[in-house]
Amino acid sequence: MNPFTYSSATAVEDAVRDNASHEGAAYIGGGTNILDLMKENVARPTHLVGLNKLPLTAIEPTPEGGLRLGALATNADTAWNEEVKRRYPLLNQAILAGASPQLRNMATNGGNLMQRTRCYYFYDTATPCNKREPGSGCGAIGGFNRIHAILGASEQCIATHPSDMCIALAALAATVRVSGPNGERAIPFEDFHRLPGNTPERDNNLEPGELITGLDLPAKGFEKNFSYLKLRDRNSYAFALVSVAAALELDGDTITDARLALGGVAHKPWRDQEAENLLKGQPATPETFARAAAKVVESAQGYGSNNFKIELARRAIVRALKQAAEGSQHASDVFLNSNP
Amino acid sequence: MSTTNYIGKPTSRVDGPAKVTGAATYAAEFHVPNMAYGWVVSSPIAKGRITKVHADEVLAIPGVLEVFSHENVPGLAWFDRNYKDDVAPGGSPFRPLHEDKIKFNQQPIALVVAETLELARYASSVLRIDYEEEAHETDIEAKRDEGFEPGRGKSGWMPPPPPRGNPDQAWEEAEHHIEHEYVHGAQHHNPMEMYGATVEWRGDKKLTVYDKTQGVVNVQNYLTKIFGLSKDDCRVINQYMGGGFGSGLRPQYSVFLAVLASLELKRSVRVTLTRQQMFSFGHRPHTLQYVKLGTNPDGTLAAIQHHALHETSQFEEYTENVVNWSGMLYQCENVKLGYQLAKLDVFTPQDMRAPGAATGSFALEVAMDEMAAAAGIDPIDFRIRNYAEEDQNAGKPFSSKRLRDCYHQGAAKFGWDQRNPQPRSMRKGNRLVGYGMAGGVWDATQKKAAAKATLTADGKLLVSSATADIGTGTYTIMTQIAAETLGLPLEAVTFKLGDTDMPEAPVQGGSWTAASVGSAVKSVCEAIGEKLLKLAQKMEGSPLKGASIDEVEFVNGQIRLRQDPDNAVVIRDVLQASGETKLETDTSATPNLLKQATHSMHSHNAVFVEVEVDEEFGTVHVTRVLNAVAAGRILNPKTARSQVLGSIVWGISMALMEETVMDHQFGRYMNHNYSEYHIPVQADINDIEVLFVEEEDDVVNPLGVKGVGEIGLLGVAAAITNAVYHATGKRVRDLPIYLDKLL
Structure with a gap:
């Protein structure tokens, strides 16, 4: 783990600004993944922008009749939210299938999308990994790849996205709301994460410094x-x-x-x-x-x-x-x- | 001790409150003033040479104190024997930071010491080390034909007995015969507490070492031999342990490095390992086994052949008893057992709960199930038909053996009669249901051990021995034995352990602590009792005058005449009347070899399992386990049960989940963390039940106890494998039974 500085933001614009003003900064919400990555020396941020004081924990109806999940609502609070249970039980089930109660109590909705692969080689800096170190090769191809991809992989990377929650969000056709140095935008869930291609180091289509603020579920929840x-x-x-x-x-x-x-x-x-x-x-x-x-x-x-x-x-x-x-x-x- | 007050009664852990309140302090939690922190740098390659350690770059970071590596380690003891710990296998022990050679992946190659843990960790992450890589071999499959018979094993290892009868011809001519290979990969112990040592520097060559270990005496012997310390100045302490399972029998490199740094820097130093580094040392070895069985028309075994080949390191010959059990668990006149090692570029394997037997019984007991199926006999009936009334390996009768009762009582309680013998015949909803059983055998061993007892005028008894409690319940059963022997309330007895200032005890392993330390505790308390009686007889008007020690008993805080219990004196009054402030004595207990030499001493068990299998997905749910255990006298049914419960969970783990997977491209274990090295979670465990079939045995030791640390694991993985076969008709012979093996 490398030395880093830390600040805590109370408003989205401050968080984005703080992030942009530090070369090599990263956001931290529940920290259930990035702290592991830092300890493994895989992530080496110079500065962490703490998000937990941002007012993004609400779960509330959208004008279109859907439900907005605040980026900082925890996975546990989201799964057990009455509206989620009633209208989007698929999401409830997917969240509860993941991790452990302790992790779900810490992990945030935005962070769930941002978690990185659990590929053994990505985590072990003694082995090559194009995602961790572009151009170093892929240890998993020709190696131990029991947990790896069978669809959409490339010669550079066969890692998988580890989330359960995101599988339900993909099925429900959620929208990811982000805020960044160039303002706000909405990204259809299917366009949020990427296939590895020749740039496996990029997991998603966020621009540098962009921050997830919420997830919008459409009205249709397939609750039956x-x-x-x-x-x-x-x-x-x-x-x-x-x-x-x-x-x-x-x-x-x-x-x-x-x-x-x-x-x-x-x-x-x-x-x-x-x-x-x-x-x-x-x-x-x-x-x-x-x-x-x-x-x-x-x-x-x-x-x-x-x-x-x-x-x-x-x-x-x-x-x-x-x-x-x-x-x-x-x-x-x-x-x-x-x-x- | 026909009737008892404490022995044999369910008793809660006396160390439980300290553990659950956090009052128990573990090795890496001791805080001493002015401590420095060491971080271990592990090799990223499996074999080669270190050409340069760029220590100067990190020494420039303020707060970094030293980088220890082979380039600057001072001259230490030269001979292999100095590095051989008390339970080392044959060969040349690994010496940390001794030379530029890299012999296995994750080898400790440097220790960075800094003012803070965080700084030491950071500095080690930027420490540049240059290597020359060499080709490695980590795959036992490549060494199938290069197995060799070990020369010198570790203590407790027995080469397989020579063949008896005519095993080849008998197998060929058998009515039914089978032959199969059985495999499991490497498995790591993964105790919750990671290895670590806090070394308190108390002046020139004077140390107090808090180290996570299953044997403080072993660590003290090891350190004093290497670093030239006197035993008086190298006190080793470990009072609590967050799991060991065999991984702490040998001193770990963490304590070596912490002591090295402390002596060099003349400062207190702590070194802790990471979870990933917990995969850098001993493990249950990857083992290939071949079993051939044949039966006669009457269902008796015509032949047993069992051969095992497992990995060891390039520098030590690790041995365990894998195949010997196959010559003693069943009656058979034609037996051939073989055992070989293959050297790989890995660290030396190490004893892991029921070492050898867990491996061997898996192969033998699955083969027995296959044989029973081939011969058309019920698996329990098959075992009873081949019941060994004596240990044919040794040609001796068993000191006690109620395995037959384990079969009968276990089967009855489990409901074995509900089993339709036809595979794939039982269903629950859309799931296939299977019943399987298996069993095992383990040694009942007593080692020499010593204890000390002090009875003070307030009626309190303190007993101590340098043994360990790795979670087994040692604190509790020793307290029970002492309270029982001297007739004191449990609350009046304190048992202490894990300190080299205490009387010597062996490492805690082999299920021998209850027998060994228990006998010493009993003996030392009896010695106190004799002293007490003498003092009591000097009391004015003593009703005990003229009574011999056999004529009195110690009950309810009193010494009284057995024949006339109303004639009694209160123990507390004895000391007060005598004017003595305390009675103190120490003694050691040694096995009665004369008595033991004529017998074979073992514990046995029989395990019954129900599984449900979702055939489309290959997912296996172990819905019920019953483990019937015959292990002599049970001192504490509560802690003994907990030990067997833990074993069952581990057996489920061994059957369905555990495997440390080596990527041979890199010669490196890849799933080296709790996230990817799977052990069961609560959701994987359903009904489990333990049944003790108690045995009277006055040969094994004065307490009649055989130990329960290991026996419970035996047969579990085999019984699950057999149940999966019964459910699905599919026979898996390589563990773990991942779902894809059933697709």
């Missing part, structure tokens, strides 16, 4: 037919090998709207709109689900230790869609996702 299914190596405090956020709108047995996003399989939360289109207008049957699943994994590629994820993802998609269609998941079933 949803599923967040997470498969992992232990029942809690483990990142997804594969996770699936499935949300359906049904008219009788016919699917009128569908959302499908996967975690643990790509450098970003992996929403597949082509697969969603294969579901829309179709009967909610195993055959329909299988077609959508086949579409998602059509372009999947394994790297050795993670080859199994392709078949696992296919099966998980079918199961999650089935659970969604049955309406068998409820926000109160905290452990449901861990006991598929």
